[in-house]
Amino acid sequence: MNIELVLFGVFAVMTLLSAGLVITARSPINSAMALVSTFFFLAGIYVLLWAHTVAAVQVLVYAGAIMVLFLFVIMLLNLGDAPHRGKPTATRLLGGASAVGLLAVLAVTLGRMNAQPAQLDAKGQAAFGTMAAIGETIFTTWLLPFEAVSLLLLVAMVGAVVVAKSRI
Template identity: 85%
Template sequence: MNVELVLFGAFALLTLLSAGLVILARSPINSAMALVSTFFFLAGIYVLLWAHTVAVVQVLVYAGAIMVLFLFVIMLLNLGESAHRGKPTLSRILGGASAVGLLGVLGITLSRVPAQPANLGPQAQATFGTMASIGQSIFTQWLLPFEAVSLLLLVAMVGAVVVAKSRI
């Protein structure tokens, strides 16, 4: 047993615990803070996988910018302690069933992954994960989904402001 395996286990356990807190927290603000810790633990796992660029992007974009946006919307909508636990409704039952179904699909997919990792050639290893290759991929192959996500975040923020404006 080496240090990397112990750290991976610790980060994985802490990621699962903080993700559970995201779901189980009574306050939306506490849930958002647990999500921030989940992002940081995921960044630690990325560092252990030698994906330093992804780890930095995880911390800067998700733990930084996206969570600031989430907290802004939570505070703007005044959702501080308004979350309540009530009886099971149809939407909660369907949500739970969807989560279990997604977990099943994930399990089936992971069982079909080959045990041996793919071997990259020397040229691919030299450019894999660099900012240039990630930028090339985002702005060529994945440009439309990238812009769609940015538009979706903008619409969500404008929608939150419109909903909050009617309450003020």
Template identity: 90%
Template structure:
């Protein structure tokens, strides 16, 4: 057992605990702060996978910029004192059933994977995780999903401001 395996276990457990806090927190602010810690633990996992660029982007973009945007929207909508409803409803039941279904699909998929991935060649190792390789992948193979996510974030932000403007 080496230190990388121990650190991976620690980061994985802390990521799962933080993600559980995101779901179970009563306050939206506490939930957003738990999401920040989840992003930091994921960045630690990326560092262990030798994807330092992705880890830096994770911290700067997600834990920094996106979470500031989320906190701004939460404060703009004045959700700090939102009541936590404990009674079961149909949407909670459907959400739980969907989560269990996705967990089952993930389990089946992981069960079908090979035990060890194929080793990388020297050329792949030299370019893995670099900014040039990531940029080339994003802006060639994943350009449409990248633009769709940016448009989705813009629409969500405008929608939150429109909803909050009626209260102000």
């Protein structure tokens, strides 16, 4: 057993625990802070995978910028002391059923995957995880989803301001 395996186990368990806390926290602020810790533990896993650029982007973009946006929206909507209602409603039951269905699809997909790790040549290993490789992939192969996510975040921010404006 080596230190990388031990660190991976620690990061994986802490990621799962903090992700569970995101779901079960009664306060939206506590849930957002648990999400920040989840992002940091994921960044640790990326470092163990030798994807240092992705780890840095994870911390800067998600734990930094996106979480500041989430906290701003929580504060703007004044959700800090929102009561936690435990009544099962149709939307909660539908959400739970959707989560179980998604987990089932994920389990089937993981069961069908090939267990052999991908092999990279020397050129692929040298370029793996670099900013140039990530930028080329994002702006060539994934340009449309990248722009769609940026528009989705913009719409969410404008929507939160509109909802909060009607309360003020």
